[in-house]
Amino acid sequence: MSLRIALVGASGYVGGELLRLLLAHPDVEITTLTAGESAGTTVAEHHPHLLPLADRVIEETEVARLIGHDVVFLALPHGQSAPIAKALQEQDPRAVLIDCGADFRLADAEAWRHWYKSEHPGVWPYGLPELPGQRDRLRRSRTFAIPGCYPTAVALALVPAFGAGLVTDEAVIVAFSGTSGAGKSPLPHLLGSEVMGAASPYAVGVHRHTPEIAQSLETACGGPVRVSITPVLAPMPRGILAVCTAPFAGPALEDAELRKVYAAAYDTEPFVHLLPAGIWPTTSSTLGANTAHLQVVADGHSGRLVAIAAIDNLTKGTAGSAIQCMNLALGIPEGTGLPLTGVAP
């Protein structure tokens, strides 16, 4: 099989990670690369690590150029994917569309308007196959909304507990992110001299991933969940470490009981690893791998469950889940082309 692939946003960080993973996929042909201002430049100018594609020229993004592919990946800032996706659905309905941005993640139109200050573009199946019942939905779909990187880490850390009714209706999260989580933008707070040697909170109480995290936890438990997330920019290029806590619904459980619930959720999942008791997730252990490393314990003093997840924001946090979805949609074994091993230290 040789699937024709188009990638919109090829010059960006997510675009680069998609290309890295697609180069290792046996069933695809990277056919069309487009972007915005960098149209006319070569891949080598943006992603010198992708040698096999070095001389490929990135083209201007036009819907006509995207027609005739088996799969179109959209790796654009939020608000940019929806018009392209809608035009493509009309003109080439057989293509599989995979959006790595936020446009189609939220089911609640009001929440979208509140957090994104624009009209709700719609909702597509949420591209995280490890959530309960989600894999079968994704197999039947041709459109996919890939989760944000923080929501991926938090959902994997907390959905088993919310789904089993172990914890009540709130979650408090402090999550550390590498700078690539903000995209390739030349912003002052992302300058090396600002980032190196510093850990800096940002968007406290107003981060746009709040409703997406709430959506996953509410789907799991069937009731409302109040979410507080404090993101912290950390001096590393990649990685998310999400420290998530929620109050137990009853008396604190023993760690061993908690581990049974998480083992039942993830024992058959190749990419999600509940670490042995006493071993803590670290971002360096997931670097470049399509994996999530988890640990869960009971904090008996505060009566809270503590679940910690580490992922690579560009791999399991975006591009890896996007390729899992492509594989599911096209009947290819789900893990094809996806690395289980990282590059630590």
Ligand SMILES: NC(=O)c1ccc[n+]([C@@H]2O[C@H](COP(=O)([O-])OP(=O)(O)OC[C@H]3O[C@@H](n4cnc5c(N)ncnc54)[C@H](OP(=O)(O)O)[C@@H]3O)[C@@H](O)[C@H]2O)c1
């Ligand atoms: N970075 C992460 O860890 C991460 C994780 C999960 C999800 N996401 C989401 O994935 C999407 C891409 O993120 P990113 O980090 O790759 O951002 P990025 O590095 O800033 O890249 C954005 C890409 O979009 C292109 N682009 C911007 N406006 C465009 C337009 N009007 N038409 C065509 N192309 C346009 C840019 O091309 P030019 O440079 O040529 O203008 C660039 O290729 C975002 O929605 C982000 O929220 C990112």
